[in-house]
Amino acid sequence: MPHAEMNAGAGVTGPSPWDQAVDRIRAGGLRWTPQRRTLIEVLREREGHVTATELIARCRERDQTTTPSTVYRTLDLLEDLGLVRHGHGHDGREEYHILPQEVHGHLYCVGCGTTWELRPETGAVIVEALASQLGFSVDLSHVTISGRCAGCHD
Amino acid sequence: MPHAEMNAGAGVTGPSPWDQAVDRIRAGGLRWTPQRRTLIEVLREREGHVTATELIARCRERDQTTTPSTVYRTLDLLEDLGLVRHGHGHDGREEYHILPQEVHGHLYCVGCGTTWELRPETGAVIVEALASQLGFSVDLSHVTISGRCAGCHD
DNA sequence: GTCCGGGCCGCAATGTGTTGCAATAGCGAA
DNA sequence: TTCGCTATTGCAACACATTGCGGCCCGGAC
Ligand SMILES: [Mn+2]
Ligand SMILES: [Mn+2]
Ligand SMILES: [Zn+2]
Ligand SMILES: [Zn+2]
Numbered sequence: 001m002p003h004a005e006m007n008a009g010a011g012v013t014g015p016s017p018w019d020q021a022v023d024r025i026r027a028g029g030l031r032w033t034p035q036r037r038t039l040i041e042v043l044r045e046r047e048g049h050v051t052a053t054e055l056i057a058r059c060r061e062r063d064q065t066t067t068p069s070t071v072y073r074t075l076d077l078l079e080d081l082g083l084v085r086h087g088h089g090h091d092g093r094e095e096y097h098i099l100p101q102e103v104h105g106h107l108y109c110v111g112c113g114t115t116w117e118l119r120p121e122t123g124a125v126i127v128e129a130l131a132s133q134l135g136f137s138v139d140l141s142h143v144t145i146s147g148r149c150a151g152c153h154d
Numbered sequence: 155m156p157h158a159e160m161n162a163g164a165g166v167t168g169p170s171p172w173d174q175a176v177d178r179i180r181a182g183g184l185r186w187t188p189q190r191r192t193l194i195e196v197l198r199e200r201e202g203h204v205t206a207t208e209l210i211a212r213c214r215e216r217d218q219t220t221t222p223s224t225v226y227r228t229l230d231l232l233e234d235l236g237l238v239r240h241g242h243g244h245d246g247r248e249e250y251h252i253l254p255q256e257v258h259g260h261l262y263c264v265g266c267g268t269t270w271e272l273r274p275e276t277g278a279v280i281v282e283a284l285a286s287q288l289g290f291s292v293d294l295s296h297v298t299i300s301g302r303c304a305g306c307h308d
Numbered sequence: 309g310t311c312c313g314g315g316c317c318g319c320a321a322t323g324t325g326t327t328g329c330a331a332t333a334g335c336g337a338a
Numbered sequence: 339t340t341c342g343c344t345a346t347t348g349c350a351a352c353a354c355a356t357t358g359c360g361g362c363c364c365g366g367a368c
Contacts, residue, residue, distance in 0.1 A: 135303070
């Protein structure tokens with residue numbers, strides 16, 4: 001029995017989006033390079049959020065010659081493919097959502113420094129308010145809202 | 155008739171918050187310096203929003219020796235006094251609200267690159283939603299929400 | 309007017325992100 | 339396999355923001 005068949009029967013989940021990355025990249029006339037492979041290897045080991053700085057460090061563990069500009073440019077590419085999505089922390093620094101499934105934003109408390117995810121259910125109010133009042137469709141994932149959490153009032 | 159009396163009778167508006175800055179600074183045991191004077195002179199000529207970069211340039215017009223770090227540190231001080239308030243543009247760069255009267259946020263359209271103010275009336279929905287659902291009190295002025303405007307849908 | 313303590317400045321280094329450019333190297337075609 | 343087009347890389351320079359530190363100077367005391 002071939003491997004492909006065994007794998008197909010092993011679960012209902014399809015192939016990881018990362019597995020398709022190489023084909024999707026080449027399909028666009030773009031090229032599959034060692035640098036891109038390294039970054040994707042790093043990304044597929046993580047989930048949730050990462051800063052670009054941390055990604056650069058992890059890439060450098062695997063390939064000492066990693067260059068920041070290449071990583072940033074590859075992240076732009078992966079964002080075009082929808083494999084990552086960047087936002088900005090409270091201080092404006094970039095953060096990447098890995099394989100963003102449900103779009104969510106972030107809340108940051110200036111009192112205690114904690115960050116929470118702003119779930120779509122809660123964010124929906126914001127999205128709907130701006131849509132109905134201004135015809136503006138919000139991209140929650142790009143936003144970090146600052147303020148004070150329940151435990152840090154005044 | 156002394157000048158003070160003439161000025162007092164000239165209008166109903168109180169003194170500009172900038173006029174009190176020097177006293178408020180010294181009252182805290184802090185010092186009134188030429189560098190701080192220069193920045194405040196620049197700020198009192200403008201209203202609305204400014205980037206730190208532009209403030210540095212304007213200061214340098216008056217004083218060629220202006221240094222970025224001093225401007226940034228003075229902006230921090232003025233923010234503590236409530237005379238300015240910083241937020242972040244869609245790309246994370248700092249923007250300053252000068253003499254923030256009503257707190258407002260910003261909307262940025264990724265389609266056409268336009269920025270709008272998010273008026274308190276509209277922002278109120280956001281503030282209230284997060285307050286009631288999460289006990290989180292939002293600081294709208296620190297936020298730029300990205301998305302697409304009515305004219306740029308899909 | 310002089311002195312003195314400590315707040316402030318300028319500098320240099322660091323962190324983070326972007327961009328132009330010349331050389332390299334994918335990859336499809338022959 | 340080799341060739342050639344061009345996407346991509348690495349570098350250097352730049353833009354923006356923050357921080358530690360040594361020396362300066364503001365401003366209250368006398
Ligand atoms: Mn900020
Ligand atoms: Mn952004
Ligand atoms: Zn808190
Ligand atoms: Zn638009």
